[in-house]
Every structure is written in C-alpha cells, then in structure tokens.
Amino acid sequence: MQVGDYRVEIIPDTEFRLDGGAMFGVVPRNLWAQLCPPDEQNRIRMNMNCVFIDAGSEKILIETGIGNKWPPKQTSLYAIERVRPLGETLSMRTGLSPDEITIVINTHLHFDHAGGNTTLNHAGAAVPAFSNARYFVSRAEIEHAESPSERDRASYLPDNWEPLRESGQLEAKDADYEVIPGLKMETHPGHNRSMQCWRLDAGGKTVFGFSDLVPMRAHVPSAWIMGYDLYPVETLEAKKKLLPQAARENWLCLFYHDPDEPLCRIVEEGRKLTAVPIPIREKEQL
Numbered sequence: 001m002q003v004g005d006y007r008v009e010i011i012p013d014t015e016f017r018l019d020g021g022a023m024f025g026v027v028p029r030n031l032w033a034q035l036c037p038p039d040e041q042n043r044i045r046m047n048m049n050c051v052f053i054d055a056g057s058e059k060i061l062i063e064t065g066i067g068n069k070w071p072p073k074q075t076s077l078y079a080i081e082r083v084r085p086l087g088e089t090l091s092m093r094t095g096l097s098p099d100e101i102t103i104v105i106n107t108h109l110h111f112d113h114a115g116g117n118t119t120l121n122h123a124g125a126a127v128p129a130f131s132n133a134r135y136f137v138s139r140a141e142i143e144h145a146e147s148p149s150e151r152d153r154a155s156y157l158p159d160n161w162e163p164l165r166e167s168g169q170l171e172a173k174d175a176d177y178e179v180i181p182g183l184k185m186e187t188h189p190g191h192n193r194s195m196q197c198w199r200l201d202a203g204g205k206t207v208f209g210f211s212d213l214v215p216m217r218a219h220v221p222s223a224w225i226m227g228y229d230l231y232p233v234e235t236l237e238a239k240k241k242l243l244p245q246a247a248r249e250n251w252l253c254l255f256y257h258d259p260d261e262p263l264c265r266i267v268e269e270g271r272k273l274t275a276v277p278i279p280i281r282e283k284e285q286l
Contacts, residue, residue, distance in 0.1 A: 001286030004202025007054040009093045013065025013086050017043035017079035025227040035218040049262040052094050055180045060103045067115025086116045101130045106137045107211040108195040109145040110155040117160050126159040128167050135164045139172035140194035188213050190235030207252045213238055215257040217275035243273050
C-alpha cells in the first residue's frame with residue numbers, strides 16, 4: 001500500500017502457536033476460544049507480521065519474526081510451521097534482498113520479534129541476517145534484555161542481538177524517536193517497561209503498529225490482556241488511550257500476531273470497540 005510517499009508492505013514470517021490461556025490472561029477460556037480455537041495442547045494460531053517501508057534512500061524492516069535458529073524440540077513446542085525463510089518472503093513481496101535493507105527496527109527483543117535479526121552461518125554461529133542494516137532498539141530495552149526479570153527471562157535470547165553489537169550494527173535509541181520523517185517509535189509500558197509501538201503519519205494517513213500492546217484483533221477489548229504482560233494495569237491504560245484515538249482518527253492498525261487479518265480499522269459501535277478488517281476493494285486502492 002502507498003502511505004504518502006512511502007510504500008508499505010506486510011511481510012508475514014510464519015505461523016506458530018502459544019498457550020491460549022497465557023495469551024488471554026484472566027479472560028475465561030470459553031470466551032477466547034470462540035475467537036481463537038485452541039488445539040489439543042491449548043495452543044492458538046498466531047503469526048508475526050513484520051512491516052517493510054520503502055522510503056527511497058532507506059529500506060526499513062520493522063521486526064524480524066521468530067527466526068530460523070530453532071532446534072527440533074523448540075520447533076515442536078511452538079508448532080513453528082515455516083514454509084519459507086523471512087528473507088525469501090521479503091524478496092517475494094518487495095523485490096529486495098535482505099542485503100538491501102538499510103534499517104531494522106525491533107519494538108522489543110523478545111524472540112518472536114527479534115529472532116530473525118540473526119541467522120546461523122555454516123559454522124553454526126549466529127550472524128546478522130541483514131548484513132548492511134543498522135539495527136535500532138531502545139536503550140532501555142537493550143538494558144532490560146541483558147538483565148531480564150524471572151518472568152520474561154525465557155523470551156530473551158542473546159543470539160538475537162549480541163552478534164549485532166559485535167558487528168557494530170546495533171544502535172541504542174531513545175524511548176521515543178523519529179526514524180525518518182513521519183515514522184516515529186513510541187514507548188508504551190505494559191508488556192514490559194520498554195516495549196515500543198510504531199506510528200507512520202504520511203499523506204493524510206496514520207498507520208499504527210501495536211506490537212504486543214494489542215497483539216491480535218481479539219485483544220481489542222480493554223480487559224483482554226495477555227498473561228505475559230509484566231504490567232497489565234499499564235497495558236489497560238495505554239489501550240484505553242490509543243484504541244479510541246485510532247477509531248476517532250481512522251487509523252490503519254497493524255496487529256503483529258494476528259494470523260488472518262493483521263491490518264484493520266478500529267470501529268466504535270455504542271461503547272464497544274472492534275477491529276474491522278480492511279475490505280478487499282479498499283486494500284487494492286491503498
């Protein structure tokens with residue numbers, strides 16, 4: 001789609017599964033299961049919808065998915081169903097190779113957002129997957145990743161960012177900063193203290209990437225908050241601020257983990273907010 005002068009493409013990584021109870025926290029199973037039917041292990045379908053932005057001199061990739069460094073045990077645990085590498089999907093959707101990406105942005109460093117930052121070389125060592133890119137991560141998130149809490153320690157795998165530091169490609173950024181004109185990163189605490197969302201304002205349109213603040217369409221209701229969130233009350237506060245604004249201002253909203261309709265608008269009906277997928281005809285015109 002075209003957003004002002006910028007070409008924007010959704011780059012899906014691969015389907016995987018996480019426990020539905022963990023994904024919906026205190027929401028009863030008989031409610032969330034109607035929207036996200038679980039498998040026999042109580043896991044629900046998810047994806048990782050990375051975003052490519054062509055800004056002319058800068059070719060930007062926001063998030064890199066789960067990566068391809070997983071051994072068989074973890075591949076089975078998360079039911080990773082990889083059809084093709086992220087780099088191949090990137091090339092199919094954009095015509096560009098991974099070496100042509102100039103900026104990679106991570107909203108945070110959990111393995112399902114930063115796993116594709118690196119790949120394994122022939123010797124089995126993790127190396128940057130985007131050899132010519134600068135990798136942008138907030139300074140606070142890097143610090144947290146290096147000293148995580150007991151609750152989220154398993155989500156941080158050093159192989160996803162340490163090779164970038166060694167290669168000189170990792171750049172620590174402020175809590176809020178502008179990447180290029182119109183593309184801003186904003187810290188919204190809740191999932192953790194330092195997770196960021198992204199916002200693109202161009203051509204009279206706003207596209208907002210909710211990252212793990214609102215991971216799927218099913219999480220739009222205020223109280224539907226992940227059990228993974230370290231600060232759920234702050235997640236609630238951020239949702240109550242941002243989602244009504246998205247409805248009022250007609251944002252295009254990107255739900256990173258939605259497996260079927262990641263790009264939606266928020267519509268308010270009465271007092272209820274819902275995520276409505278973009279009609280096919282409108283998608284063709286974007």
